[in-house]
Amino acid sequence: MDALSGLIDTQGVRGVLGARIAAGEDWGWWSAETPGAAFHAVTAGTVWIAPEGGDPVQLLPGELLLLPSGGAHALASDPDTLARTSPQRSDDPLVAGDGTVRMGRGSARTHILCAHYAHDPVTSAPLLAALPPVLLLRGQGEDEGLAETVRLVGRELAAPRPGSPVVLARLIDVLLVQALRAWLAREDDSAASPLHAVRDPAVSAAMALIDAAPGDAWTVTRLARESAVSRATLARRFPAILGETPAAYLTRRRLDLAARRLRDTDDTLEVIAQHVGYTSVYAFSRAFRRQQGVPPGRFRVAARAGTIAS
Known part of the structure; x- marks a missing residue:
């Protein structure tokens, strides 16, 4: 598994289908803030x-816009209608029998x-937080694969x-x-982040x-050897680029995995601690409380009740 796949998988990033808009002329729609990243693709x-x-x-056909923070925004047929679209002035959509929103x-x-x-x-350090507030991808000329996927979307919608x-x-x-590939290919900002x-x-x-194996006994020396670089190089570049040391990243990954298992399984603390690389429940519980703010048992109750904030 490569690093980008690992980040998406370990943070459980998933897309959820929202509205399918079919629009004519003279329309404006206000979209309220969402808890995740908002996404629009024009087919x-x-x-x-x-x-x-x-x-x-x-946005033109084949283009997409990503709002990583899920901020409120207006969509409209033209600039004049866009300018007057607001939470107080938004057209009411008509939802067709197939779920399509008519505007x-x-x-x-x-x-x-x-x-x-x-x-x-239950995971830490949201992946999309490293992106700019508005990410516009044109498709053509940037990533032909992106444009082709948008065309596939268009065929399914049509x-x-x-x-x-x-x-x-x-x-x-x-x-x-x-979208992340295209952004990484053109982005030259040196700010430290997982992306x-x-x-x-x-x-x-x-x-x-x-x-791939957060429960293993990783050291900087072993990571450097298996990554084919010197220990000094990895120890210097890892925090400079990622913003945390290999040990801190390993701890965070272990505790994120533990948080999922606490929520999704009935495994005992002993089993979970051993699975994520801790030799004692005491050491695991202390580290978990430092990251999550509550001990593992209380976290399990809150996570299953759905009261863990994202």
């Missing part, structure tokens, strides 16, 4: 989008897939068939990976090793 026509307090952006007057000329992405609330919701859900996950670490061969290799 036909054009749409104008403006994040709350931000500049308007026009505007006349025949549908614009088709938009709306979705959102969320990470598992002619739904049995299983289309499942296909669309899978394509939404594919689009996120392709930036993906571009460094040595650091990403070490991350992938930890993600």
Whole structure:
């Protein structure tokens, strides 16, 4: 498993299909803030989008917009309608029998897939937090694979068939990976983050090793040897690029895994502690409380009750 796959998998990042918009002329819709990242892909026509307090952006066929923080935003048919769309002034959508949201007057000329992405609330350091507030990807000229996936989405939206919701859900996950690839290919910001670490061969290799077996007794020396770099190089580059030491990353990964097992299984603390690499329940419980703020037993109760905030 490579580092990017490991980050997406370990943080449980998943796309959830939202609205399928079929729009005509003269329409504006206010989208309230969502708990995950908001996502829009245009398969036909054009749409104008403006994040709350931000500049308007026009999306054309094959293009997509990702709002990693899930902030409120307006969607509209044209700049004038966009400017007057707000929480107090938003058109009421008409939901068709197939679930499509109909907007505007006349025949549908614009088709938009709306979705959102969320990470598992029991994991730390949300993956998408490293992205800019607004991520616009043009598709053509940046990533042909991205444009092709948007075209596949368009075909499913234009002619739904049995299983289309499942296909669309899978394509939404594919689009996120392709969007992250495209952003990493063009982004030159040196800020430390898990996403930036993906571009460094040595650091990403070490991350992938930890993600694949967080319960192993990893040391910087062993990670460096299996990543084919010197210990000094890895010890210097890992915190500079990722923002934390290999030991801190390993601890966080172990405790994230433990949090999932506490919520999703009936395993005892002894079993979970051993599985994630701790030799004693005491050491595990103390480390877990430092990261989560509560002991493992209390965390298990809260997580199963759904009171753990993302």
